[in-house]
Amino acid sequence: xxxxxxxxxxxxxxxxxxxxxxxxxxxxxxxxxxxxxxxxxxxxxxxxxxxxxxxxxxxxxxxxxxxxxxxxxxxxxxxxxxxxxxxx
Amino acid sequence: xxxxxxxxxxxxxxxxxxxxxxxxxxxxxxxxxxxxxxxxxxxxxxxxxxxxxxxxxxxxxxxxxxxxxxxxxxxxxxxxxxxxxxxxxxxxxxxxxxxxxxxxxxxxxxxxxxxxxxxxxxxxxxxxxxxxxxx
Numbered sequence: 001x002x003x004x005x006x007x008x009x010x011x012x013x014x015x016x017x018x019x020x021x022x023x024x025x026x027x028x029x030x031x032x033x034x035x036x037x038x039x040x041x042x043x044x045x046x047x048x049x050x051x052x053x054x055x056x057x058x059x060x061x062x063x064x065x066x067x068x069x070x071x072x073x074x075x076x077x078x079x080x081x082x083x084x085x086x087x088x
Numbered sequence: 089x090x091x092x093x094x095x096x097x098x099x100x101x102x103x104x105x106x107x108x109x110x111x112x113x114x115x116x117x118x119x120x121x122x123x124x125x126x127x128x129x130x131x132x133x134x135x136x137x138x139x140x141x142x143x144x145x146x147x148x149x150x151x152x153x154x155x156x157x158x159x160x161x162x163x164x165x166x167x168x169x170x171x172x173x174x175x176x177x178x179x180x181x182x183x184x185x186x187x188x189x190x191x192x193x194x195x196x197x198x199x200x201x202x203x204x205x206x207x208x209x210x211x212x213x214x215x216x217x218x219x220x221x222x223x
Contacts, residue, residue: 012178026184026186026191026194028186029176029184029185029186029187029190029191030191030194030195030198032172032186033169033188033191033192033198034198036165036168036169036172037201037202037205039165040162040165040205043161043162043165047158052158053155053157053158054155054158054161054162055152055154055155055158055159055162057162057209057212058212058215058216059152059154060154060159060162061212061213061216062151062152062216062217063151063152063154064154065213065216065218066151066217066218066219067218067219068218071213071218074213075127075210075213075214078123078206078209078210078213079120079123081206082119082120082123082206082210083116083119083120084189085188085189085192085202085206086105086108086110086115086119086199086202086203086206087108087110087111087115087116087118087119087120088110088111
């Protein structure tokens with residue numbers, strides 16, 4: 001067995017063990033996702049303060065998804081996320 | 089005032105959406121009706137409102153200046169969320185999954201909040217200007 005394969009197996013086992021530990025409590029998952037949403041909201045709020053170094057989500061989209069093809073790809077991913085989260 | 093109207097519409101739609109159940113035609117039609125509405129409003133606002141940014145000699149609005157450290161903060165939060173979601177897929181079948189999809193299914197208020205954020209991001213995607221010739 002190659003070392004890359006052994007590393008992959010070890011990583012898989014480590015991830016599985018970690019998921020067992022944190023998966024034992026559903027509230028841990030809720031707390032994590034609330035923290036993520038809060039962090040994203042805080043970044044957006046910081047972006048709207050004067051002379052903030054943090055860009056807003058709109059600035060990031062305008063900067064990094066400026067080409068029509070990239071924007072169309074972003075909208076496709078956004079639609080897939082909506083389908084997966086809210087209707088699938 | 090239009091921004092206030094849009095915010096109220098998104099909040100009302102999200103409250104309405106919190107009553108949907110997955111795998112139903114109501115959820116499918118409702119989700120994509122809201123998606124089409126938000127994309128349509130974003131695109132129409134982009135073309136109707138006068139640009140507040142000065143244009144370059146080609147008539148295109150200049151790209152916003154993005155601080156890389158600030159952008160990295162967004163990237164870190166998104167990456168942590170993605171890693172957690174992938175990790176959640178490894179949760180054994182007899183345990184509750186920790187993915188965003190499973191958690192929002194279990195907590196309806198979170199479903200409404202996520203739907204509101206999803207609609208708001210869709211509006212950003214539709215509303216921000218595109219450039220045919222990037223620098």
